[in-house]
Amino acid sequence: MLRASGASQGGRRMTTENSTVLGIGIIGLGGAAVAMVPRMAFNPRFKIIAAADLDTEILGRFAQDFPDAATHTSAEEMCKDPRIDLVYIATPTILHSQHCELAMSYGKNVLIEKPMTINVEEGTALAESAERQGVLLGVNVKHSFEPRVLRIREMVRTGEFGELRMMHHWRYQDWLYRPRSHEELTPGPGGGILWRQGPHQFDIIRTIGGGMVRSVRGTSAAWDPARRVPGAHAAYLEFENGVFCTAVYSGYDHWDSREFMHGVGRDGIFPDPEKHAAARREQAEATDPDWEDAAARAERYGLGRSDPMEPPTGPSSAGWLLGGPLMVSFDDADVRLSPGGLTVYGNEERSEIPLVTVEDGRDGRLNTFYDAITTGRPLPANARWGNATIELLLAIEQSGEQRKEMFLQHQTPTVD
Numbered sequence: 001m002l003r004a005s006g007a008s009q010g011g012r013r014m015t016t017e018n019s020t021v022l023g024i025g026i027i028g029l030g031g032a033a034v035a036m037v038p039r040m041a042f043n044p045r046f047k048i049i050a051a052a053d054l055d056t057e058i059l060g061r062f063a064q065d066f067p068d069a070a071t072h073t074s075a076e077e078m079c080k081d082p083r084i085d086l087v088y089i090a091t092p093t094i095l096h097s098q099h100c101e102l103a104m105s106y107g108k109n110v111l112i113e114k115p116m117t118i119n120v121e122e123g124t125a126l127a128e129s130a131e132r133q134g135v136l137l138g139v140n141v142k143h144s145f146e147p148r149v150l151r152i153r154e155m156v157r158t159g160e161f162g163e164l165r166m167m168h169h170w171r172y173q174d175w176l177y178r179p180r181s182h183e184e185l186t187p188g189p190g191g192g193i194l195w196r197q198g199p200h201q202f203d204i205i206r207t208i209g210g211g212m213v214r215s216v217r218g219t220s221a222a223w224d225p226a227r228r229v230p231g232a233h234a235a236y237l238e239f240e241n242g243v244f245c246t247a248v249y250s251g252y253d254h255w256d257s258r259e260f261m262h263g264v265g266r267d268g269i270f271p272d273p274e275k276h277a278a279a280r281r282e283q284a285e286a287t288d289p290d291w292e293d294a295a296a297r298a299e300r301y302g303l304g305r306s307d308p309m310e311p312p313t314g315p316s317s318a319g320w321l322l323g324g325p326l327m328v329s330f331d332d333a334d335v336r337l338s339p340g341g342l343t344v345y346g347n348e349e350r351s352e353i354p355l356v357t358v359e360d361g362r363d364g365r366l367n368t369f370y371d372a373i374t375t376g377r378p379l380p381a382n383a384r385w386g387n388a389t390i391e392l393l394l395a396i397e398q399s400g401e402q403r404k405e406m407f408l409q410h411q412t413p414t415v416d
Contacts, residue, residue, distance in 0.1 A: 001023070001082050001083070001084065001085050001107060001108075020045070020374055021044070021045060021046065021047050022045060022046050022047070022085040022086055022370060022373060022374075023046075023047055023048075023049040023081075023083045023084045023085050023086070024040055024046050024047065024048050024049060024084065024085070024086050024087075024088060025049055025050045025051070025052070025078050025079065025081060025084040025086070025087045025088070025103075025108070026040075026048070026050070026051040026052070026087075026088045026090065027051075027052045027053075027075045027078065027087060027088070027089045027090065027091055027099050027103070028052075028053060028089060028090035028091035028092075028099075028113075029051060029053045029055070029058045029059070029062055029090070029300060029301035030090055030091075030181075030299070030300050030301070031299045031300065031306070032090040032113045032140070033088070033090040033301060034299065034300070034301055034306045034307055035142075035307075035362065036088065036090070036140070036142075036362055037301070037309065038307075038309055038310065038311065038312070039312075039362040039363055039366060040088070040366065041065075041066070041309065041311075042311045042312065043363065043366055043367075045366070045367070045370045046086075046366065046370070048066055048069050049069060049070065049081060049083045049084050050069055050070035050071065050072060050078045050081055050084065051066075051069060051070075051071055051072070051078070052071070052072040052073065052074060052075045052077070052078040053071075053073070053301075054073055055300070056073065058300050058301050058302060058303070059071040059072075059073070061301060061302025061303070062301055062302060064302070065302070065309045075099055075102060075103075076102055079102055079103050079105075079106040079108060080106060084108060085108070085109060085373065086108065086109045086110070086111060086369060086373070087103040087108040087109070087110050087111070088110075088111045088112075088140075089103065089110060089111070089112045089113060090113045090140075091113075092181075092183045093113075093115060093117070093118055093183065093190045093195075094118070094183070094190065096112055096113070096116060096117055097117055097122050097125070097126060100112055100116075100126055100129075100137065101126070101129060104129055104130055104133050104135050104137070105133070107133070107135060108135060109135045109136040109137070109369070109373055110130070110135065110136070110137045110138070111138055111139075111140055111365070111366075111369055112137065112138070112139055112140065112386075113139075113140050114139050114140055114141050114199035114200065114203070114386070114389070115139075115190070115195055115199045115386070115389065115390055115393065116139050116383065116386035116387065116389075116390060117387075117390060118189035118190045118195070118390070119189065119390065119394070120387060120390055120391050120394065120410055123383065123386060123387030123390050124387060124410075126383050126387075127382075127383035127384050127387060130383055136369070136372055136373060136379050136382070137382060137383040138365075138368075138369060138372075138379050138380070138381050138382050138383070138386070139199075139203075139381050139382075139383070139385065139386035139389075140365055141199060141200060141203040141204075141365075141381050141386075141389070142360075142361040142362045142364070142365045143200045143203070143204060143320050143321050143361045144200075144203045144204050144207040144361065144380075144381060145361040145362075145363075145364030145365045145368065145380075145381075146318055146321050146360060146361040146364070147355045147357050147359070147360075147364075148318065148321060148337055148341060148342055148355050149204055149207060149208065149321070149361070150364070151341075151342060151353065151355060152208050152328055152335060152342065153207055153208050153414065153416065155328075155330065155335065156208060156209075156210065157416055160330075161330035161331060161332040161333035161335070161344075161346070162330050162331025162332045162333075163330065163331050164208070164209065164210075164243050164328070164329075164330055165243060165244075165329045165330060165331065166243060166244050166245060166328075166329045167205055167208060167209065167243070167244075167245040167246075167326070167327065167328050167329070168245065168246045168247075168325075168326070168327045169201060169204070169205060169245070169246070169247045169248070169324065169325070169326045169327075170247075170248045170249075170257055170260070170324045170325050171197075171201065171248070171249045171250075171257050171323050171324030172249075172250045172251075172252075172254070172255045172256060172257040172324060173250075173251060173253070173256060173257065173258075173323055173324075174251065174253035174256075174277075174278070174279035174280070175193055175196070175197060175231070175251030176193065176224070176227050176229075176231035176251035176252055176253065177227070177251075177252075177253045177279035177280045177282075177283050178279045179292050179295035179296040179298075179299065179305070180292065180296060181296045182293075184196055184229070185227065185228065185229055186229070187222075187228050187229050189393075189394070189397075191229040192220065192222070192229030192230035192231065193220070193229070193230055193231050193232065193233060193249055193250075193251045194220040194230055194233045194249075194393055194396060194397065195393060197249060197251070198233060198249065198393055198396070199389055199393070200320065201247055201249055202235075202237075202247065202389055202392050202393070203381070203389055204321075204326070205237065205245050205247060206388070206389065206392075206411075206414070207381075207414055208328060209237075209239050209241075209243050209245065209414075210239060210241060210243075210413055210414050211385070211388065211411060211412055211413040211414040212239055212240040212241065212411045212412075212413055213237050213238070213239055213240075213388075213392060213408050213411050214238045214239055214240045214407065214408065214411075215237070215238050215405050215406060215407045215408065216235055216236065216237050216238075216392060216395050216396055216399060216405070216406055216408070217235070217236045217399050217404070217405045217406070218233060218234060218235030218236065218237075218247075218395075218396035218399050218400060219233065219234060219235075219396065219399060219400030220232065220233035220396060220397060220400055221233070221400070223252065224252070231250065231251045231252050232248075232249060232250040232251065232252060233247075233248075233249050233396060234246070234247065234248045234249075235247045235396050235399075237392075240411075253277050253278075253279045253280045254277070256271045256276075257323060257324035257325065258270065258271050258322065258323055258324070259271060260324065260325045261322045261323070261324065261325060261337065261338075261339065262322075262339060312358050312359075314358070315356045315357060315358055316356075316357060316358060316359065316360035318360060321337065321361070322337060322339060325337065332346060332347050333345060333346045333347070338352065340352055340354055340355070340356060341353045341354045341355030341356060342355060365381070368380050368381075378415045379415065380414070380415040380416075381415075382415070384410075384412045385412050385415070387410055388408075388410050388411045388412050391408055391409070391410045391411070392408065392411075395408060
């Protein structure tokens with residue numbers, strides 16, 4: 001088992017070798033794991049050693065794909081396995097702290113799904129626990145590791161187009177009406193679109209902007225009494241360095257903001273008008289009162305609504321990232337996401353930076369963990385960073401309730 005190289009306590013320093021393979025254990029085989037497991041399986045730096053879940057049918061389907069991996073209904077039994085170097089936690093948010101402390105108590109490095117917790121106090125405790133035990137703890141904000149996002153961050157660092165000045169990010173889609181779990185539809189921290197999708201949106205913004213958000217004025221809102229959690233949010237952020245940003249997100253399944261990313265071309269309108277409000281229709285046409293629970297479960301590993309366990313067969317679609325426009329303004333250029341990479345609108349010309357790659361943000365997140373464990377490089381999106389995003393989400397909620405600007409105290413800088 002490999003702990004974080006050069007950790008302050010309990011770790012051991014290693015020399016980097018291309019042959020080093022890290023063992024992964026997975027706690028929770030839900031929808032988040034469905035997205036990550038293929039990237040773990042086909043990354044030669046990692047080997048899936050074991051998985052733990054309470055659902056034996058799900059474990060059975062996992063075992064079909066990974067016959068050499070161990071399966072457990074006990075997370076603790078899995079964490080005892082000395083072959084595991086990194087534990088990936090994809091359980092409901094309310095269980096994150098418990099499972100994280102458990103894994104770290106066995107000396108495991110941990111990659112945890114977003115949001116890390118639902119309050120700053122828990123997040124601080126987890127960060128301190130990781131530091132005390134000499135292990136690495138990071139958050140799976142995978143879209144912040146997309147090549148397009150990292151290239152924009154490089155522009156900021158190098159001053160390629162002068163100083164960063166402002167950012168705007170919009171996303172409109174059908175999140176609220178797709179099959180959702182009980183946790184996702186429970187009012188309060190952890191439920192609704194601010195907590196389920198906001199960590200990705202605001203993490204991208206913080207990554208590009210340097211991390212140090214000074215203040216926020218925002219709100220989240222629930223407009224459908226049948227779906228009691230917020231389905232939309234909007235926020236205005238100011239960074240310590242003067243950069244400012246707006247962020248808007250709606251999951252009410254009306255307009256699809258991919259239209260602004262792909263537009264109207266030779267093949268017609270994108271998205272397909274025939275699929276307009278498809279998630280709403282599926283909800284409305286369901287006659288079984290237990291339909292949503294069954295449909296949400298079917299998105300778990302190996303079931304009918306989940307993606308198959310297959311290797312990447314071509315360039316990444318960057319589907320989440322290209323779900324809505326992100327415009328980043330510098331002194332000498334505006335830069336936006338495009339299907340082919342990034343479009344740069346400079347002082348004298350418009351140009352395209354091609355960034356279509358097979359690897360995507362999931363690979364980037366895993367590879368930064370590998371480097372941190374084996375070489376001692378600083379881990380991007382670590383526990384302190386994840387806690388800063390939690391602080392921002394809570395501040396947006398409080399800002400809406402109190403109708404005032406909220407000032408932040410737990411922000412941390414981007415690790416480049």
